Amino acid sequence: MRAVTRDGKVINGRRLNEDTYTVQLMDDQERLVSLAKADLRDYTILKTSLMPSYKDTLGADDLADLVAYLLSLKGR
Amino acid sequence: MHAQVGSDRLLNAAKEPRNWLIYSGNYFSNRHSLLSQITPANAKNLELKWMYQAAVAGNWQTSPLVVDGIMYLTQRPNDVVALDAKTGRVFWIYRHRLAPSQIVCCGANNRGLAILGDTLFMGTLDAHLIAIDARSGRPLWNTQVADSKAGYSLTLAPLAVKDKVIVGVGGGEYGIRGFVAAFEARTGKEAWRFSTIPGPGEAGFETWAPCPPKTETFCDSEAWKHGGGSIWVTGSFDPALNLTYWGVGNAGPDWNADQRPGDNLYTDSVVALDADTGRLKWHYQFTPHDRYDYDSVQIPVLADLNWNGAPLKAMLWANRNGNFYVLDRATGKFLLGRPFVKVNWMSTFDGRGRPIQTPQPAGMPTWPGNQGGTNWYSPSYSPHTGFFYVPAWENYATIFGGTPVQYQEGRNFGGGANRPYVAVPGAPSPGLRRGPINNWTEAAATGAVLALDAKTGELKWKFEMTDVTDSGILTTASDLLFTGGGEGYFQALDARTGALLWKASLGAQIVNGPITYEVDGKQYVATISGISLCAFALRE
Numbered sequence: 219m220r221a222v223t224r225d226g227k228v229i230n231g232r233r234l235n236e237d238t239y240t241v242q243l244m245d246d247q248e249r250l251v252s253l254a255k256a257d258l259r260d261y262t263i264l265k266t267s268l269m270p271s272y273k274d275t276l277g278a279d280d281l282a283d284l285v286a287y288l289l290s291l292k293g294r
Numbered sequence: 295m296h297a298q299v300g301s302d303r304l305l306n307a308a309k310e311p312r313n314w315l316i317y318s319g320n321y322f323s324n325r326h327s328l329l330s331q332i333t334p335a336n337a338k339n340l341e342l343k344w345m346y347q348a349a350v351a352g353n354w355q356t357s358p359l360v361v362d363g364i365m366y367l368t369q370r371p372n373d374v375v376a377l378d379a380k381t382g383r384v385f386w387i388y389r390h391r392l393a394p395s396q397i398v399c400c401g402a403n404n405r406g407l408a409i410l411g412d413t414l415f416m417g418t419l420d421a422h423l424i425a426i427d428a429r430s431g432r433p434l435w436n437t438q439v440a441d442s443k444a445g446y447s448l449t450l451a452p453l454a455v456k457d458k459v460i461v462g463v464g465g466g467e468y469g470i471r472g473f474v475a476a477f478e479a480r481t482g483k484e485a486w487r488f489s490t491i492p493g494p495g496e497a498g499f500e501t502w503a504p505c506p507p508k509t510e511t512f513c514d515s516e517a518w519k520h521g522g523g524s525i526w527v528t529g530s531f532d533p534a535l536n537l538t539y540w541g542v543g544n545a546g547p548d549w550n551a552d553q554r555p556g557d558n559l560y561t562d563s564v565v566a567l568d569a570d571t572g573r574l575k576w577h578y579q580f581t582p583h584d585r586y587d588y589d590s591v592q593i594p595v596l597a598d599l600n601w602n603g604a605p606l607k608a609m610l611w612a613n614r615n616g617n618f619y620v621l622d623r624a625t626g627k628f629l630l631g632r633p634f635v636k637v638n639w640m641s642t643f644d645g646r647g648r649p650i651q652t653p654q655p656a657g658m659p660t661w662p663g664n665q666g667g668t669n670w671y672s673p674s675y676s677p678h679t680g681f682f683y684v685p686a687w688e689n690y691a692t693i694f695g696g697t698p699v700q701y702q703e704g705r706n707f708g709g710g711a712n713r714p715y716v717a718v719p720g721a722p723s724p725g726l727r728r729g730p731i732n733n734w735t736e737a738a739a740t741g742a743v744l745a746l747d748a749k750t751g752e753l754k755w756k757f758e759m760t761d762v763t764d765s766g767i768l769t770t771a772s773d774l775l776f777t778g779g780g781e782g783y784f785q786a787l788d789a790r791t792g793a794l795l796w797k798a799s800l801g802a803q804i805v806n807g808p809i810t811y812e813v814d815g816k817q818y819v820a821t822i823s824g825i826s827l828c829a830f831a832l833r834e
Contacts, residue, residue: 235731237781238759239797 219243221253222260229253233263299361299409301456305533311771312812314360317406317451319809321531322596324675327810330772331817332832337774337786337795339833343818344382346375346827350402353727353805354822357406357451357672357766359414360811365820366409366428367827371402372418374426380813382829386431393420397445397704399467400726405527405806406451408459410479415459417448423461423477435482439463444703445470451528455538455569458485462525466543466589469520469707474529474540474565476572486572490523490542490560497574503556512698517554520701522546523561526591527670531569532607535624538569539594539609544587547709550696551585558583562590564611566626576626578647580613585653586639586694587664587710588615595675595682596623599749610748612673612684614666615639617649618751632751634744635667635688656695659715663692663739665724665762672766672807674775679789681745681754683767683775690724690739690762691715714738724762728780728803732761741779743767745792755792757785766807768819776819778804784821784828800828 219241221229231245241261242252255261276284299315307313308320311328319325332340348354350370358367365379372390377383396402396419408415413434414426420442425434439461440446445468453460458476466472472490477483492498502521505513524543531538545554545561562581565574581588595610599620609623616637620630628647638661640649654660667686674683695711714723717737724739741763745754765778775789780803786796802824810819820829 236760237732238761238779238783 220260220262220264221258224257224259226259298411300411301454304410304454313362314358314809314811315409316359317357317408317453317528318530318593318672318807321533323528323530323593324595324597324677325672325767325807326674326676326769326771328771329810329812329817330770331812332770332774332819333772334774334788334795336832340786340796340798340819340830341833342798343829343831345829346377346382346384348825348827351825353401353403353803354825355403355405355805356822357807358809358820358827359407359409360809361409361428363813366407366414368404368406368416370404372404372416374407374414374416374431376428376431379811379818379829382827388426388431388433390416390418390422390424392418393442396420396442396447397465397468398447398449399465403449405449408452408454410454410459413479415452415454415479417450417452417461419447419449421446421448421463423448423452423459423482425479425482437477437482437484439475440470444468450526453528453531453538454479455531460529460538462529462540464524464526466522466524466546467548467706467708468704469522469546469701470524471519471521472523472525472543474525474567474572488565488567488572488574490525490565491518491521492559493518498559501557501559502554505555511552513555514553514701520546520707521554521558521561522548524589524591526589527593530594530596532596532623535607536569537566537575537623539564539566539596539623541590541592541594543589543591544584547696547699547707548587549585549694549712550698550709551583552696553698553709556583562588564590564594564609564621566623578621578626578628580611580617580619581615582648585696586615586660588613588666589669590614591670592668593672595673597675597677597748601629601749610675610682612668612682612686612746614662614669616662616667618682618684618746620749620751630751634684634746634751634753635686635690636661637667657693659691660694661691662687663690663715664694664712665690669764671764671805674767674769675748676769676773676789678771678773679745680748681789682748683769683789684744684746685763685765685767685777686742686744687724687762688740688742689736724780726764730801732781736760743775743777743787743792745789757787757792757794764803764805768808768810770810776808776810776821778808778821778823782823784808784823784830798830800824800826802826
């Protein structure tokens with residue numbers, strides 16, 4: 219999600235909880251932030267992820283190796 | 295101590311707004327008060343005056359009574375509490391000892407009490423009706439209404455009418471055969487009973503059609519014996535017509551309609567019964583041959599309207615099936631039906647008010663979803679604004695499916711194979727309970743208070759909420775509306791416009807109907823959030 223406060227501050231983050239009047243999120247600095255919707259100029263649920271794309275960084279083989287590694291991980 | 299609550303006081307409960315004598319406020323069940331000390335101008339000055347904490351966690355659905363400064367309420371599982379309505383301090387607690395196990399679909403719920411004279415009446419999870427002395431908390435009589443081992447229970451607040459106490463039974467998810475029954479208030483002896491599922495020879499039995507001689511799907515030739523027809527919430531009473539009105543729940547099994555051919559009267563209906571004999575005067579079925587669990591277990595709200603220039607004794611009903619109705623409460627004649635949420639299980643009504651059903655193809659969503667456009671929680675009608683206020687679930691659908699189920703006493707008899715309709719497979723969807731984190735999104739469902747023109751069903755305004763709501767609504771003569779919701783906010787709105795005037799964050803789901811009352815010249819508004827009963831009044 220993306221929120222813009224009345225003084226123009228932009229806050230991007232992952233929405234954790236929401237109700238009619240407030241929204242709670244973890245911002246892109248991993249800080250917990252609680253906002254009152256009445257204090258926001260703009261509030262948008264983003265359709266695309268904030269995570270940067272690795273499309274031009276990882277080739278197909280790199281991606282396959284990464285997925286194979288992740289699948290190999292087991293909990294303790 | 296208070297004066298006795300005789301039947302005359304109950305008849306005129308609306309004119310005694312400092313008290314709350316009946317579950318829905320008065321026999322017309324409009325949950326509307328004539329108190330006006332709290333106004334749109336001063337509502338911002340509301341503050342918490344006291345709290346009472348229940349001992350048992352879980353959805354606390356009770357709507358208290360207040361009689362001359364004493365508040366009476368039920369708390370889980372089947373306690374009755376008497377406390378000082380000014381301070382919240384307790385006078386006494388009566389605890390009913392339940393049978394070792396109860397079979398209930400939806401939690402250890404109880405929605406409240408009735409009072410007549412100096413006697414309180416409570417229905418129990420193990421299907422008893424108990425009379426309790428309002429002064430001492432001492433039990434006076436205890437009548438077993440039905441067999442709890444077969445899934446019968448009483449979760450509604452009884453209705454005291456004349457010298458009788460009227461209740462209905464829950465348990466439709468367990469294959470009960472529902473009924474409304476009246477008991478002598480003085481003795482607990484059953485006075486009359488009306489079966490919501492007619493038996494052989496009774497009017498309406500023909501709607502439990504025989505099974506076709508050859509069928510590829512399972513058909514139950516004795517479906518009527520466990521046809522459901524629960525009574526989950528308190529009915530209404532018109533003393534001039536001497537009729538008492540009750541909303542009837544879904545047929546059993548809830549979702550596999552194929553095994554019970556026919557319209558399945560009187561499920562998903564409103565029934566009008568003679569208050570002295572229980573004899574059926576008329577019925578109207580909102581959802582014939584229901585395959586969606588569209589219980590008609592809403593509060594029947596009575597209103598005297600000007601209808602096309604003539605006086606009309608009306609009944610107003612926002613049904614779980616997503617339609618708002620106006621009926622003539624003297625005859626049951628259908629006058630108006632209009633969706634208040636998105637509806638696709640039907641297309642229109644015929645001239646007599648029968649819905650033209652449009653069942654969706656397998657795997658496709660039906661609007662409204664299983665919990666309905668609204669449900670058991672109390673609406674309100676304000677004669678002042680002329681608006682009917684509905685706590686609604688919007689943008690909510692279910693992919694319905696039925697599966698054959700054989701009846702077995704005490705076992706779940708739902709026959710459902712439903713899936714929530716959500717944007718992403720596996721995404722969370724709203725249900726009856728949730729914790730402090732909203733883990734479903736607006737794509738699954740949202741809540742709203744809808745203000746409908748009572749004469750046309752036209753939407754006049756909408757107060758939108760992020761989460762769904764199971765809270766009732768209260769309105770007052772000063773044009774205030776109070777309601778809670780799933781998020782735990784208790785809100786005061788302008789009943790004319792829907793503008794938010796005040797709110798308090800109480801921290802847990804609000805699933806009861808708010809009430810208002812007056813003690814020593816001060817008006818209070820009370821609601822329940824989680825296990826906290828909270829009373830608010832204006833700052834000094």
